[in-house]
Amino acid sequence: MTRPKNDTLLRALLRQPVEYTPVWLMRQAGRYLPEYNQTRARAGNFLALCKNPAFATEVTLQPLERFPLDAAILFSDILTIPDAMGLGLYFSDGEGPKFERPLREERDILALAVPDPAVHLRYVMDAVTQIRQALDNRVPLIGFSGSPFTLACYMVEGCGGTDFRQIKTLLYRRPDLLHRILDVNARAVTAYLNAQIASGAQVVMIFDTWGGVLSHAAYREFSLHYISQILAGLERERGKERIPSVVFTKGGGLWLEHIADSGCDAVGLDWTVDIGEARRRAGGKVALQGNLDPAVLFSTPEVIVAEVKRILAAYGDGSGHVFNLGHGISQFTPPEHARILVESVHDLSRKRQEH
Ligand code: CP3
Numbered sequence: 347m348t349r350p351k352n353d354t355l356l357r358a359l360l361r362q363p364v365e366y367t368p369v370w371l372m373r374q375a376g377r378y379l380p381e382y383n384q385t386r387a388r389a390g391n392f393l394a395l396c397k398n399p400a401f402a403t404e405v406t407l408q409p410l411e412r413f414p415l416d417a418a419i420l421f422s423d424i425l426t427i428p429d430a431m432g433l434g435l436y437f438s439d440g441e442g443p444k445f446e447r448p449l450r451e452e453r454d455i456l457a458l459a460v461p462d463p464a465v466h467l468r469y470v471m472d473a474v475t476q477i478r479q480a481l482d483n484r485v486p487l488i489g490f491s492g493s494p495f496t497l498a499c500y501m502v503e504g505c506g507g508t509d510f511r512q513i514k515t516l517l518y519r520r521p522d523l524l525h526r527i528l529d530v531n532a533r534a535v536t537a538y539l540n541a542q543i544a545s546g547a548q549v550v551m552i553f554d555t556w557g558g559v560l561s562h563a564a565y566r567e568f569s570l571h572y573i574s575q576i577l578a579g580l581e582r583e584r585g586k587e588r589i590p591s592v593v594f595t596k597g598g599g600l601w602l603e604h605i606a607d608s609g610c611d612a613v614g615l616d617w618t619v620d621i622g623e624a625r626r627r628a629g630g631k632v633a634l635q636g637n638l639d640p641a642v643l644f645s646t647p648e649v650i651v652a653e654v655k656r657i658l659a660a661y662g663d664g665s666g667h668v669f670n671l672g673h674g675i676s677q678f679t680p681p682e683h684a685r686i687l688v689e690s691v692h693d694l695s696r697k698r699q700e701h
Contacts, residue, residue, distance in 0.1 A: 348483050349483070349587065350481075350483045350484060350485050350486045350548070351483055351484060351485075352416060352484060352485045353486065354366065354368040354416050355368040355370070355416045355417045355485065355486050355549065355668060356486055356548065356549070356587075356590065357665065358633060358665055358666060358667060358668050359549060359590035359592070359611050359612050359633050359635075359668060360588060360590055360611060360633070361630075361633050361665050361666040362665060363665055364665050365696065365699065366691075366692050366695040366696045366699065367658060367661075367667050367668070367669050367691055367692075367695035368416035368417070368668055368669065369415065369416055369668070369669035369670065369687070369688050369691040369692070370415050370416055370417040370418075370419065370488070370668070370670060371409070371415070371670060371671055371675050371684060371687075371688075372419075372670060372671050372673060372674045372675065373674030373675045374409040374415065374419060374675065374684075375405045375406055375408055375409050375419070375421050376674070376675060376677060377677035378675055378676065378677050378678065378679040378680075378681060378684070379408055379409065379412070379681060380681075381408050382405050382408055385401055385404055385405050385408075386405075388401070389401045391437065392423075392437050393435065393436070393437060395421075396421070396422050396423055396426065396469075397469045398469070399469055399472040399473040399475075399476045400476065402420075402421045402422065402469075402473040402476075402477070403421075403473060403476040403477045403480050405421045406418050406419070406420060406421040406473075406477050406480075407477070407480055407481070409684075410481075410484070410485065412681065412684075412685070413684060413685050413688045413689075414688055414689070414692065415485065415688060416485055416668075417485050417486050417487070417488050417549070418477065418481055418484075418485055418486070418487050418488065419487070419488040419490065419551075420470070420473060420474055420477060420487065420488065420489050420490060420542070420547065421473070421477075422470055422473065422490075423443075424490070424491060424492030424496065424497065424553055424555075425443050425492070425497070425500055426467060426470055427461065427467070427491065427492070427497055427531070427534050427535065427538060428445065428497055428500060428501045430461035430463075430466035430467050430534075431458060431459070431461055431501075431530075431534070432447070433445040433446070433447050433448065433449070433501060434446030434447050441505075442505065442506040442507060443500060443505065443506055444504060444505045445500065445501065445504045445505070448501060448502060448503065448504030448505075448512075449501045449502050449527065450502070450512070452520075452523060455523050455526055455527055456526065458526070458527060458530045459530065460530055460533045460534045460537060461534060462537075463537050463538045463540075463541035463542075464541060467538060467541070470538075470541075470542070471541055471542065471544075471545040472545075474487070474489060474542050474545035474546050474547055475545050475546055477546075478545075478546035486548040486549055487546060487547055487548050487549075488547065488548070488549045488550070488551055488592075489539060489542035489543065489547025489549070489550045489551075490550060490551040490552070490553060491535045491538050491539050491542075491550070491551075491552055491553070492535070492552070492553050492554075492555070493535075493552050493553065493554035493555075493557060493569060493572065493573055493593075493595075494527075494528040494529075494531035494532045494535060494569070494572040494573070494576075495528060495554065495556065495557055495560070495568050495569035495572065496553060496554050496555045496556045496557065496569075497531050497535075498513060498524065498527045498528060498531060499513050499556045501527065502516055502524075502527070510556070510559050517564060517568060521568075524568065525568075528568060528572045529572070531572065532572040532575045532576055535552070535576050536575075536576045536579040536580065539552075539576065539580055540579075540580060540581050543580070543581050543584055543589050544581070544584075547589070548587070548589060549589065549590050549591070549592065550580065550589060550590075550591050550592070551591070551592040551593075551594060551614070552573055552576065552591070552592070552593050552594065552610075553594055554569055554573065554593065554594060554595040554596065554598070555594075555596050556596070557569040557570070557595040557596070557597070557598055558595060558596050558597015558598055558616075559597070562600070562601075565595075565598075565601055566601075566604060569595070570595075570601070570604055570605065570608060573593055573608055573610075574608045574609055577591055577593075577608055577609035577610055578609060588611075590611040590612060590633075591609075591610045591611050591612070592610060592611070592612040592613070592614055592635055593605055593608055593610040593612075593613055593614065594613070594614025594615075594616075594635070595614075596616050596672075596673060597616060597618070598616075599615070599616070599618050599619035599624070602619070602624055602627050602628060603627055603628070603629075606627075606628040606629065606631045606632045607631070610632060611632060611633060612632050612633035612634065612635050612668065613628060613632050613633075613634055613635070614634075614635045614636055614670070615634055615635065615636035615637035615672060616636065616637060616672035616673055617636070617637050617638060617639035617640075617671075617672030617673075618672070619637065620660055621634060621636060621637050621657055621660045621661045621667070622660035622661060622662060624637075625661060625662070625666075632666075633665075633666040633667065633668060634661070634666065634667055634668070635667075635668040635669075635670050636657075636668075636669075636670050636671070636672050637657065637670070637671075637672045638653060638654070638657060638669070638670070638671050638672060638687070639653075639671075639672055640671045640672065640673055640674065640675055640676055640679070641676070643671075643675065643676070643679045643680070643683045643684065643687065644676075644678070644679070644683075645683075647683070647686045650683060650686050650687055650690065651686065651690045651694070654669075654687065654690045654691055654694055655690075655694055657669070658691070658694055658695055658698060659698075663698070663699075669691045669695075
């Protein structure tokens with residue numbers, strides 16, 4: 347595997363020396379970019395965009411044409427796995443994801459099977475291959491998946507934006523059935539991420555968007571346990587290059603020490619924690635990714651620069667920090683504010699190193 351010309355992200359994730367703090371943005375290809383909306387209109391809808399490797403490649407590269415980002419992230423969605431399991435994913439306009447056949451009956455749960463990524467998720471692997479070709483080793487490509495628990499939330503609830511009543515009822519009434527779903531999901535995610543790595547992904551990230559809604563005890567049993575299982579099953583090297591892994595549990599600040607022990611190379615942070623304190627708590631075991639509140643991008647250039655400065659200072663000197671937002675960029679973000687963010691992370695972190 348050839349190393350990217352700009353490999354700053356890979357070095358930061360492995361806590362090797364860097365000249366500046368690398369930055370990318372969760373959901374960096376998305377509706378805040380007019381060119382994304384145009385491509386999506388040409389594709390017909392969001393799922394058609396994900397399922398067409400040429401369109402997925404085009405939108406993956408769009409934010410890189412605009413801003414000096416240090417990584418590309420595969421354009422896809424975490425819900426491709428339950429879709430490949432036959433649950434019937436669809437997006438109704440402005441309402442987020444839904445499933446035609448959510449998992450409610452015991453017999454459906456027992457019938458759940460691991461999809462073969464080379465067959466049922468072929469379009470994702472084709473997108474990874476095409477994006478790597480189009481990137482021509484400019485920056486590394488991040489592959490990703492949802493966590494087993496976060497996927498289960500959508501599979502059981504049948505949609506987003508819920509109060510988690512269905513999944514929590516299952517958790518407390520029939521933990522055996524939830525464990526069965528999580529075990530299938532963990533095996534599916536492991537195979538899926540390994541297939542992305544084999545197709546050319548140079549970093550993998552696990553999005554545990556809903557782990558933070560669990561109780562202290564339930565988080566470890568129903569979310570982190572399965573994340574660790576995936577990490578233990580990943581191909582950690584391709585050629586001679588290590589493939590770093592990132593675990594992001596939104597609302598996971600209280601469990602940082604445990605997440606840092608899961609076997610990942612880096613932990614993603616939302617904006618509710620102080621990144622300097624997180625660094626001390628993680629005890630030098632992992633790199634950290636984050637953690638600007640995405641709402642800062644609704645403010646002014648002066649405020650954006652000040653908040654970037656604050657986070658860089660809180661992290662302190664030395665490698666091991668990947669700058670990012672604490673969650674996905676909002677569709678209402680002015681694109682010029684994303685530029686100010688990316689450029690100020692580069693400028694201010696270089697200046698800090700010169701002192
Ligand atoms: O970061 C990137 O640029 C890569 C692309 C990416 C998307 N979804 C594209 C997308 C990634 C990494 C995801 C992950 C994802 N998808 C997560 C985990 C991260 C997070 O945000 O918490 C989750 C929970 C999903 C499920 C999902 N997909 C939801 C809840 C929604 C609707 C919310 C919304 O923003 O409308 C989606 C749709 C989606 N996925 C969009 C994009 C660009 C917007 C769809 C559109 O263009 O209409």
